[in-house]
Amino acid sequence: MELRQLRAFVEVADEGHFGHAAQRLNLTQPALTQRIQALERELGRHLLDRDARGVRLAPAGVLLLPHARQLLQVEDRALKDLKRYAAGMTGRVRVAYQSAGDIAIAASVIAEYRRRFPEVEVETTSGSSGPNMHLIQDDLADAAFVLMPGERPAGVEARTIRREEVSLAMRLDHHLAHMDPVPIEALRGEPLGLPPAGANPFLIAALRRWLVNRTGGELNVVSEDPTDLSVETVARSGGATILQIRRYIPMPAEGIAYRQIAPAPLIELVVAYRAGDQSPTLANLLEVVEDIAPFDPSSAPKGELI
Secondary structure, eight states, X not given: OOHHHHHHHHHHXXXXXXXXXXXXXXXXXXXXXXXXXXXXXXXXXXXEXXXXXXXXXXXXXXXXXXXXXXXXXXXXXXXXXHHHHHTTSSEEEXXXXXXXXXXXXXXXXXXXXXXXXTTEEEEEEEEOHHHHHHHHHTTSOSEEEEEEOSSOOTTEEXXXXXXXXXXXXXXXXSTTTTOSSEEGGGGTTOEEEEOOGGGSHHHHHHHHHHHHXXXXXXXXXXXXXXXXXXXXXXXXXXXXXXXXXXXXXXXXXXXXXXXXXXXXXXXXXXXXXXXXXXXXXXXXXXXXXXXXXXXXXXXXXXXXXX
């Protein structure tokens, strides 16, 4: 039995008229008759009787009708569910947000997404940008909030939220502290503190390349510690200047000077996802990102995207 044959049978049974049923199904009457006849041949039973008053169910048709209705209801529900899934109204989306930094943006996006799509299961996890990126590349997350250079890793696309400026932290009596901004050439040979490479390998590698190209010499990296720790243990000792994201300075530390770099190295806060991912739930998430946090290049800090 084909569902289209059962639908034709149910429609004729409901209408009691082949012509009316054909119109409701957008079929010609001969085409409708052929479907009924094909169903009767397959079942080996006569289902409908015609007389001057119209069409009525034969005994086999009476028996078949409730079963046919149930099968069609299952088909209708399946088609409805598939349509909702294709529109991203149901399903699942896995989101990784940052465990430090600007958590508010991710929270706003996820909250609005849940409000708009309450039937979608939202799975969240948190981590630094490097582990979050690995989740995308290993298909363990559908979208991730990460810090990234202008170049994207192979197989990854991203929706930019904003650009962030990388700046310096040093002791107030550091010999570069009297300058603001600090010319990039002045960092040549200077002891530097960088974030741990493991926290964001792709970004740190890009930052290192940019610094080498801009200073014209090899880097003198003396620490690779988390920013807060580096400020307290390295910058405060006077031994190095620390590179950190300007916006993510929670509270200026006593005795520490914060200086811009000229030109300022810029990185991007993005929502990263796998290239070619056609998931409707992901598409809806990216629309929410665009609504909540649209990227405005005109408001971005001035500098060079690394």
